[in-house]
Amino acid sequence: MVEFTIATERFELGQMISEKSGLDAELERIIPTEECVIPYVWVTGPPLQLDELQETLRQSDEVSSFTALDELVVNGTDKRQQLFRINWVLPELDIIRGIINADGAILEGQNTDGYWLLRFRFSDHEQVAQFYQYLTDENITDFQIDSIYELEARSERGKVFDLTPEQREAITLAAQRGYFSTPRKVTLTELGDELDISEQAFSQRLRRATEEVIHSALNIPHIEIE
Structure with missing residues (x-):
């Protein structure tokens, strides 16, 4: 398990959401395909900014299609929460490309203060090393690995x-x-x-x-x- 912090501009989908003032996002999961990846992401914010985000997604060359699957009202506020399913064509230098190339599985993510916190899983240490090599080869330096641990160690830690x-x-x-x-x-x-x-x-x-x-x-x- 890897917990990882990356600058927003290195995660293009994250940047597209984060650049809209007043929006918060939580990445629920990502499904890779041969042509693209399909992220499911909850986005929370005022209705106007959510509408602007949908227009940005429509105009983006990296988005082949998207669907707003669900919408919830945030209690006690005028904000809404929408669940998006996005068909996303990955740029070569995107951080998600490196994770998928190393056979990693992205579990969740959240944007905060110009950064994205990502949590993903690799099956062995060799895949972690492959992912790190991708970062090195592509000169991606604006990141921080917060922790790497075995699932068993995490289970023991919880006890x-x-x-x-x-x-x-x-x-x-x-x-x-x-x-x-x-x-x-x-x-x-x-x-x-x-x-x-x-x-x-x-x-x-x-x-x-x-x-x-x-x-x-x-x-x-x-x-x-x-």
């Missing part, structure tokens, strides 16, 4: 948090549904409904799980109150 199954379920669901995002994409009531428990019960599980993770990650001792 250090002394969570109950209920607490682990709650904090995992909250993270997956965007509760910790800004703005939040889901409420405690909605999360509780998914587990068929009350808002208060879910809130207590999440608070205890979050406290345990923070104490374990930062090695902070628990304070016993008498």
